Amino acid sequence: MASVVLENVYVDFPLLQQDQRSLKRLLSAPRATSRFKMDDSSRVIVRGLREVNLSLQDGDRVGVIGLNGAGKSTLLRVMAGIYPPTTGSVAIKGKVGALLTVGLGLRDDVSGFKNIEFCLMLFGIPPEEIPERRAEIVDFTNLGDFIHLHVGAYSAGMRTRLAFAIATSIDPEILVLDEVFGAGDSTFLKKAQERMHDLIHKARIFVFASHAPGLLEQFCDKALFLDGGAIQAFGPLGEVMELYEQTVAARS
Numbered sequence: 001m002a003s004v005v006l007e008n009v010y011v012d013f014p015l016l017q018q019d020q021r022s023l024k025r026l027l028s029a030p031r032a033t034s035r036f037k038m039d040d041s042s043r044v045i046v047r048g049l050r051e052v053n054l055s056l057q058d059g060d061r062v063g064v065i066g067l068n069g070a071g072k073s074t075l076l077r078v079m080a081g082i083y084p085p086t087t088g089s090v091a092i093k094g095k096v097g098a099l100l101t102v103g104l105g106l107r108d109d110v111s112g113f114k115n116i117e118f119c120l121m122l123f124g125i126p127p128e129e130i131p132e133r134r135a136e137i138v139d140f141t142n143l144g145d146f147i148h149l150h151v152g153a154y155s156a157g158m159r160t161r162l163a164f165a166i167a168t169s170i171d172p173e174i175l176v177l178d179e180v181f182g183a184g185d186s187t188f189l190k191k192a193q194e195r196m197h198d199l200i201h202k203a204r205i206f207v208f209a210s211h212a213p214g215l216l217e218q219f220c221d222k223a224l225f226l227d228g229g230a231i232q233a234f235g236p237l238g239e240v241m242e243l244y245e246q247t248v249a250a251r252s
């Protein structure tokens with residue numbers, strides 16, 4: 001049984017690079033009351049998520065929706081274990097596969113081939129299984145001899161192919177996906193979509209942040225509407241999408 005349980009989760013990002021005057025302006029702006037705060041060490045922070053309580057169980061297929069900056073990627077990263085919550089707790093049961101910012105986690109200074117090996121070790125794949133899995137990933141990328149070149153010399157599309165092939169080479173029980181369907185050129189896109197469909201189908205829990213209603217309808221039956229870092233609604237896809245569209249219309 002896979003599950004994802006978040007209790008009272010907050011994620012704060014300290015704003016370290018800003019000059020003092022612009023920080024003061026952020027704190028004094030009227031709309032800043034909920035998003036920008038001063039923390040206990042007098043640092044200005046932007047609140048990525050606030051008071052998030054959520055329980056996902058086997059069979060849940062959830063679309064995460066919200067305007068730019070609503071907190072969708074932050075939530076997915078928390079579920080993937082990339083961001084620890086600033087406060088609150090996160091309990092995950094099951095193997096998580098995260099397809100988030102494409103290219104995330106690739107090392108520029110070593111070859112694609114080596115990157116694959118590192119990632120497989122990181123995923124906990126037993127050493128005797130690595131050569132076969134690696135060969136399968138290399139084949140999927142279709143990068144030819146470029147697989148032996150250091151990743152720093154790859155084009156964006158080549159990175160995408162490599163990152164996608166690695167991330168989708170394990171069958172996750174919990175699949176966390178940030179819109180990556182537009183990745184790669186058209187030949188790769190078709191292959192990538194087939195592989196994605198297969199993974200989505202097999203995952204016990206699927207969480208998908210997207211702005212595309214068609215894709216959400218295709219893959220999800222529930223939706224989670226985030227606004228200003230907080231959950232506004234969580235429930236059947238149609239109802240939550242309607243509420244979201246009404247909110248967007250009221251603001252534009």
Ligand SMILES: Nc1ncnc2c1ncn2[C@@H]1O[C@H](COP(=O)(O)OP(=O)(O)OP(=O)(O)O)[C@@H](O)[C@H]1O
Nearest residue numbers: 013046047048066067068069070071072073074075
């Ligand atoms: N590394 C960071 N440092 C500072 N602030 C951040 C960082 N990452 C996210 N934020 C802030 O947290 C909030 C939520 O960002 P997030 O990327 O989760 O939004 P999103 O809903 O995925 O947006 P989009 O649809 O534009 O991708 C935003 O206000 C953003 O400015």
